[in-house]
Amino acid sequence: MPEVSLIWIEEAGLEGLDPAKAAKKAGVALSDGGLVEAAVVTTTEARAPRSLVNRLKGYPVKWLDLAAEVGGGPLALRQARAAAAVARAAGSAALGTMAQRYTRQPNQEVLVAGRGLAAVAAAHQAAALGHPVLLALETTRARAACADEKPAEVKRALAGLPAQVEVVTGTELVELLGAGGDFQARLQGPRRTSRRRFGAVVLAPPSAYAVPGDMPATAEDITLPVSRLKPKQYQGGEQWLQAAVIAPLGPGATAHGFARAVTAALALQKRPRVQVTLFLGEAKVASEGGERLYRDARRQGVLAMRVEPGGLRVSRDGRKLSFDDPVLGEPVDLRPDLVVLSEEVTGRAPAWLDNPLVTTAWDQDLPDHPRLQAGRTARSGLYLIGGARGAAPGDPRRAQAAAAAADLHGLLSGEAVAVPAVRDVLCASCLTCVRVCPHGVVCYAEDHIAPAPAACLACGVCTAECPAEAIAPPGWSNREMIASLAAGLKAAAGDKLVLFACRNSGMDAARALSLAGHQWPKGLLMVPVNCAGRVGVQLILRALSLGAGGVLVAGCHQGNCRSLNGNLRAKLRSGEAADLLAQVGGRPEQVRFMHLASNQPRALAQAVAELAQTAGEK
Amino acid sequence: MAVKTIKTPAVIIGGGVAGLAAAIDLSRRGLSSLVVERGPRLGGRVADFCCKATDSCVRCGACRLADLVRRVAARPEIAIYTSAKPVAAEADGDGWRLTLEPQRNNGPAPVVELAGGPLPRRSQVQAGAVILAVGATPFDPSAKSRFGYRRVPGVVSALELEGALEHSLAELAGGRDPRRVAFIQCVGSRDESLGHLYCSRVCCGFALRMARVIQARRPGTEITFFHMDVQTYGRAWAGELAEMREQMNFVRAMPGEVTAGPGGPQVVYAAGGRSQTAEFDLVVLSQGMRPPVGAAALSQLFACTRTSDGFLGSDAEPVASGAAGVFIAGSARGPMSIVESIEHGAVAAAAAAGHLQPLVREAAHA
The missing domain is CATH 3.50.50.60 (FAD/NAD(P)-binding domain)
Structure with missing residues (x-):
C-alpha cells in the first residue's frame, strides 16, 4: 500500500487549522512539496492550482473539499473534524486507486433521427462543433418539415447544412442500444437495414397540431381547425357572418395554443362584416406577446367569452352553441356560420422508447424534470427534442437543438467521468447493473458487461445494487468506500456519526453551512457521494459496525434526482438497514434518510442535530 | 496608474443563472469567458429562493444554482468578477471594449464564494462578444x-x-x-x-x-x-x-x-x-x-434595442440585441422561469459562439 501524503492548500474556511496536527492525527505524512506516492489534497480539483493538478496526474489522489467538511466552531473541534475528514480521504487513497482514463475513445459521430426544424438545426449545430453527423430523415427532403412547421423554413435550413452532415432520407431509427460514446443503432432505410455506431443520438420525432379531445362536437360542414382556416375566404353579406373560435378549454391548454386561437380570431374579425366570438377557459397569455395579442383582438371587436369546464354545450344537430354569459348572468345561444377549433402541438417519443428495459420511467420523469434540460434524457448521450418535448414550432425548437448540441459535445469531449470498472472474475452476469443503471451506461455484450465510454456519471447505483461487488465507477467501490469510512471513523472524536450526502443536494447544503461557520457535531464524518443511490445496505451497516452511532443519508427530493430514482433507492435501502437493525435488537432510528435540496441547509443542520441526539441516547 | 486590459472571447454581464449557464455553454464550446456580477455574490435573484418541495420536487429549479456555481468553479476558462459594473462600452472592430468599475456593496458580506472575487480596480475588457444577462426587476x-x-x-x-x-x-x-x-x-x-x-x-x-x-x-x-x-x-x-x-x-x-x-x-x-x-x-x-432597472442605460451603452415590453432585445429574435456581437440571456429579455433562464443562457451562448466562430455562424443563420 502506498504511503499517503497530505497536500495542504490554504483557502477560506481552513483558517487557523494546523496541517501538521491534522496529518498526524489522520496518520498520514504532511507533504513537503516533493514527490508523493498517493495524496489527499485539501481542495477540489477545480480549485487547485493547475500546476499541482498536472503534477499529480496519474497518482492516486483524493481531492477533498475540506472547508466544506470542517465547518465552524471552536478550533479544537474544527481541528478534530479536519483530521477525520483527511483520514477518510486517505483511507481510499491508500488503496492506490489510479484515476482511470478512458479505455475506449468515445465515438464522435452523431446521429440525428426524425424530421423537422429541430432535427435539421441539431445536425447543423453538432456539425459546427466538429462532429461528423448523420441526419436520418424519416421522410423525403421535400417533406422534411413537421406538420406544424412552415415547409419553406425547414427547406432553407436543410439547404444550408454543411458538408459534415450526411443526409439520408426515408430512414427510420428502429433500435438503439448503448449509451454516450457508443450507441449501436439499427436504421431501416427504403431498401435495406443498416447498423452503425454513434457517440450521441438526437431524436426529433414528428409533431403535428391536433384538436384536443375535449372540444365540443359541432357540425362538420361548419367546423375546421385553426391550421386549415383561410380567413380571406370569409366575409359577411346582408347578414353578418357569425364565427366562433374555440380556444383550448381543458387543463392541458398551452399559451402557444391560445395565441394561435386568438390570432385566428383576430384575422377573422378583421374581415368585412364578420363577428367573432372567442370561447376560452383561461386566457393563457404567458407566451411572448400573448397579452398584447389578446388585448388587440378584443379591441378589434372579438367577443371574448369565458366558459367553465363543460359550460359550452352543443345542440344535437351541432349548429347551436349554448353557454352562460357571465356578464348577463343568463344562458345565451349562438348559431355560428363557422366554428374554428384551436389545436395543440402533439408529438411523442418513438414507441421503442416505451420499453422500460430500454429507458427508465420515460413518461413519469421526462416532462419538466429540472435536471433534464437541453433535450437531455436520463440515458446519457440520448436527446429528445422538438414537439415531442413540448417545444413550439420555430425558435423554441432551434433553441432546444442548439442546447442539445452543446450538451452532447461536452459529453463526447470528456465531461463524463471514466467508465465503471467491472471485475469479470466476480461478475455472475446477473445483469442487475444493466437493469438498474439509470443512464443506460452498462450493457451486456459478447459475454461480458461492457460500459459505454462517455456516459457514466458515477452515481454508483450499480455498485450499491450489485450482489457480487463486481462493478464500480473508479474510486467508488465498496472496498474503497469502506476503507475511507474505517479510517475516517477511527480518527473521528466523540460520538461518531456518518452523513452520506449527495453532491447535488446534501453536499451543497453542507458546504453552505460549513462556510457560514456552522458548528457540526464533533464526531460527524461527511461522506460525499455523487448520488444517494450509491449508499446500499452494506455501506450503512458497515458504518454502524465501524462505530458510528447514527447514519444519515441525504438525497434529492423525489422527482429531482439526476439519476431518476437513485434517491428512492437510497430511501429504500436505508429503510431495509433500519429494519435489519430492529430485527437484531438494535435501534432502527439510528439509520435515517432525508430528502433535501441544495438550498435547504437549515433542514440538514436540524436533521444532523437530531441524529446526534439519537446516537447520544444509548 | 496603468489600466489593466483583460482580453477574453466573451464577457457576460450578470452572474445569475442565465449568465452562469451561458458561461458554462461557452466553455463547452471551447470558449473562455469573463462573468461580471454587480453584486457581492453569484446567483442573482435565484440565490434568495428556497426549496418549495413538499412531498416531492415541484420543479422550480432554484436548487440548480448550486449546481451551476459548482460547474463554473470547475472550469478554469471561466473568470469571474463580482462587485463590478460596466460603465463604458464601445464597439471595437468585430468586438467590444468595456470599462469595468468596482462597485461598493453595502449589503451583508457574501458567504465565501466558490469561484471568483471582487474586481480590484477599474479595468478594461476587450471581448469578441457580450452577453447581457442582468435579469429582470420585480x-x-x-x-x-x-x-x-x-x-x-x-x-x-x-x-x-x-x-x-x-x-x-x-x-x-x-x-x-x-x-x-x-x-x-x-x-x-x-x-x-x-x-x-x-x-x-x-x-x-x-x-x-x-x-x-x-x-x-x-x-x-x-x-x-x-x-x-x-x-x-x-x-x-x-x-x-x-x-x-x-x-x-x-x-x-x-x-x-x-x-x-x-x-x-x-x-x-x-x-x-x-x-x-x-x-x-x-x-x-x-x-x-419589470425590465431591468438599468435597461435604458444598458441599451444606450451597447446600442441595443428593447422589446415592445421594454426588456432588452428584439421581439423578432430570442437572443439578438440589434447590436452586432451583443446577445441577451435570461429574464433581461422578458419574464421567464429559472429553468427557462438556464436554457436561454445556453441559446445566447450558441449565438455568441456563432458570432465568434464563422462555422457556427452559418449554423445560426440557416
Missing part, C-alpha cells in the same frame, strides 16, 4: 396603492413571503401564525394602466408553490387565490392544478382594494355581480417582473 407593489402595500399591516409582496417562508410567517402577519392567507395575482402584470401589456409568466406558479408549502407546514390554513387566469405551464402542472383547486379557494376576480380591518387586511372584490369583502391574516401581492 415590480414595486406600492405603485398600485389600492392594494395597501406599505399602508395596511399584513399586506406583503410575494418576494417578502419568499424571504420568510423558510423561517416564520408570524412576523409578516403581525405576530401570529396566519390561518387565512390571500394571494393577489397580476400586481404589475397584465395591467394596461401601467402600460405593462405582458404576463410575467412565473408568478402563478411561484404563488401556488408557496401556497402549497404553507398548507403543508400548517394544514388547515385557508388559501384564497385571486387571479385573472392561471398561467401554469409545463406538462406536469395540469394534474397538480386540479388537486390545488380542491385544496384552495380560487377566485377569479381582481380585487378593488385592500383595507385595514379589525382582524387583519380586508380584500374587497366583485363576485356574482356584487361587491364582497373578505378578511385575511396575510395578503400576498404577486408582483410581476
Whole structure:
C-alpha cells in the first residue's frame, strides 16, 4: 500500500487549522512539496492550482473539499473534524486507486433521427462543433418539415447544412442500444437495414397540431381547425357572418395554443362584416406577446367569452352553441356560420422508447424534470427534442437543438467521468447493473458487461445494487468506500456519526453551512457521494459496525434526482438497514434518510442535530 | 496608474443563472469567458429562493444554482468578477471594449464564494462578444396603492413571503401564525394602466408553490387565490392544478382594494355581480417582473434595442440585441422561469459562439 501524503492548500474556511496536527492525527505524512506516492489534497480539483493538478496526474489522489467538511466552531473541534475528514480521504487513497482514463475513445459521430426544424438545426449545430453527423430523415427532403412547421423554413435550413452532415432520407431509427460514446443503432432505410455506431443520438420525432379531445362536437360542414382556416375566404353579406373560435378549454391548454386561437380570431374579425366570438377557459397569455395579442383582438371587436369546464354545450344537430354569459348572468345561444377549433402541438417519443428495459420511467420523469434540460434524457448521450418535448414550432425548437448540441459535445469531449470498472472474475452476469443503471451506461455484450465510454456519471447505483461487488465507477467501490469510512471513523472524536450526502443536494447544503461557520457535531464524518443511490445496505451497516452511532443519508427530493430514482433507492435501502437493525435488537432510528435540496441547509443542520441526539441516547 | 486590459472571447454581464449557464455553454464550446456580477455574490435573484418541495420536487429549479456555481468553479476558462459594473462600452472592430468599475456593496458580506472575487480596480475588457444577462426587476407593489402595500399591516409582496417562508410567517402577519392567507395575482402584470401589456409568466406558479408549502407546514390554513387566469405551464402542472383547486379557494376576480380591518387586511372584490369583502391574516401581492432597472442605460451603452415590453432585445429574435456581437440571456429579455433562464443562457451562448466562430455562424443563420 502506498504511503499517503497530505497536500495542504490554504483557502477560506481552513483558517487557523494546523496541517501538521491534522496529518498526524489522520496518520498520514504532511507533504513537503516533493514527490508523493498517493495524496489527499485539501481542495477540489477545480480549485487547485493547475500546476499541482498536472503534477499529480496519474497518482492516486483524493481531492477533498475540506472547508466544506470542517465547518465552524471552536478550533479544537474544527481541528478534530479536519483530521477525520483527511483520514477518510486517505483511507481510499491508500488503496492506490489510479484515476482511470478512458479505455475506449468515445465515438464522435452523431446521429440525428426524425424530421423537422429541430432535427435539421441539431445536425447543423453538432456539425459546427466538429462532429461528423448523420441526419436520418424519416421522410423525403421535400417533406422534411413537421406538420406544424412552415415547409419553406425547414427547406432553407436543410439547404444550408454543411458538408459534415450526411443526409439520408426515408430512414427510420428502429433500435438503439448503448449509451454516450457508443450507441449501436439499427436504421431501416427504403431498401435495406443498416447498423452503425454513434457517440450521441438526437431524436426529433414528428409533431403535428391536433384538436384536443375535449372540444365540443359541432357540425362538420361548419367546423375546421385553426391550421386549415383561410380567413380571406370569409366575409359577411346582408347578414353578418357569425364565427366562433374555440380556444383550448381543458387543463392541458398551452399559451402557444391560445395565441394561435386568438390570432385566428383576430384575422377573422378583421374581415368585412364578420363577428367573432372567442370561447376560452383561461386566457393563457404567458407566451411572448400573448397579452398584447389578446388585448388587440378584443379591441378589434372579438367577443371574448369565458366558459367553465363543460359550460359550452352543443345542440344535437351541432349548429347551436349554448353557454352562460357571465356578464348577463343568463344562458345565451349562438348559431355560428363557422366554428374554428384551436389545436395543440402533439408529438411523442418513438414507441421503442416505451420499453422500460430500454429507458427508465420515460413518461413519469421526462416532462419538466429540472435536471433534464437541453433535450437531455436520463440515458446519457440520448436527446429528445422538438414537439415531442413540448417545444413550439420555430425558435423554441432551434433553441432546444442548439442546447442539445452543446450538451452532447461536452459529453463526447470528456465531461463524463471514466467508465465503471467491472471485475469479470466476480461478475455472475446477473445483469442487475444493466437493469438498474439509470443512464443506460452498462450493457451486456459478447459475454461480458461492457460500459459505454462517455456516459457514466458515477452515481454508483450499480455498485450499491450489485450482489457480487463486481462493478464500480473508479474510486467508488465498496472496498474503497469502506476503507475511507474505517479510517475516517477511527480518527473521528466523540460520538461518531456518518452523513452520506449527495453532491447535488446534501453536499451543497453542507458546504453552505460549513462556510457560514456552522458548528457540526464533533464526531460527524461527511461522506460525499455523487448520488444517494450509491449508499446500499452494506455501506450503512458497515458504518454502524465501524462505530458510528447514527447514519444519515441525504438525497434529492423525489422527482429531482439526476439519476431518476437513485434517491428512492437510497430511501429504500436505508429503510431495509433500519429494519435489519430492529430485527437484531438494535435501534432502527439510528439509520435515517432525508430528502433535501441544495438550498435547504437549515433542514440538514436540524436533521444532523437530531441524529446526534439519537446516537447520544444509548 | 496603468489600466489593466483583460482580453477574453466573451464577457457576460450578470452572474445569475442565465449568465452562469451561458458561461458554462461557452466553455463547452471551447470558449473562455469573463462573468461580471454587480453584486457581492453569484446567483442573482435565484440565490434568495428556497426549496418549495413538499412531498416531492415541484420543479422550480432554484436548487440548480448550486449546481451551476459548482460547474463554473470547475472550469478554469471561466473568470469571474463580482462587485463590478460596466460603465463604458464601445464597439471595437468585430468586438467590444468595456470599462469595468468596482462597485461598493453595502449589503451583508457574501458567504465565501466558490469561484471568483471582487474586481480590484477599474479595468478594461476587450471581448469578441457580450452577453447581457442582468435579469429582470420585480415590480414595486406600492405603485398600485389600492392594494395597501406599505399602508395596511399584513399586506406583503410575494418576494417578502419568499424571504420568510423558510423561517416564520408570524412576523409578516403581525405576530401570529396566519390561518387565512390571500394571494393577489397580476400586481404589475397584465395591467394596461401601467402600460405593462405582458404576463410575467412565473408568478402563478411561484404563488401556488408557496401556497402549497404553507398548507403543508400548517394544514388547515385557508388559501384564497385571486387571479385573472392561471398561467401554469409545463406538462406536469395540469394534474397538480386540479388537486390545488380542491385544496384552495380560487377566485377569479381582481380585487378593488385592500383595507385595514379589525382582524387583519380586508380584500374587497366583485363576485356574482356584487361587491364582497373578505378578511385575511396575510395578503400576498404577486408582483410581476419589470425590465431591468438599468435597461435604458444598458441599451444606450451597447446600442441595443428593447422589446415592445421594454426588456432588452428584439421581439423578432430570442437572443439578438440589434447590436452586432451583443446577445441577451435570461429574464433581461422578458419574464421567464429559472429553468427557462438556464436554457436561454445556453441559446445566447450558441449565438455568441456563432458570432465568434464563422462555422457556427452559418449554423445560426440557416
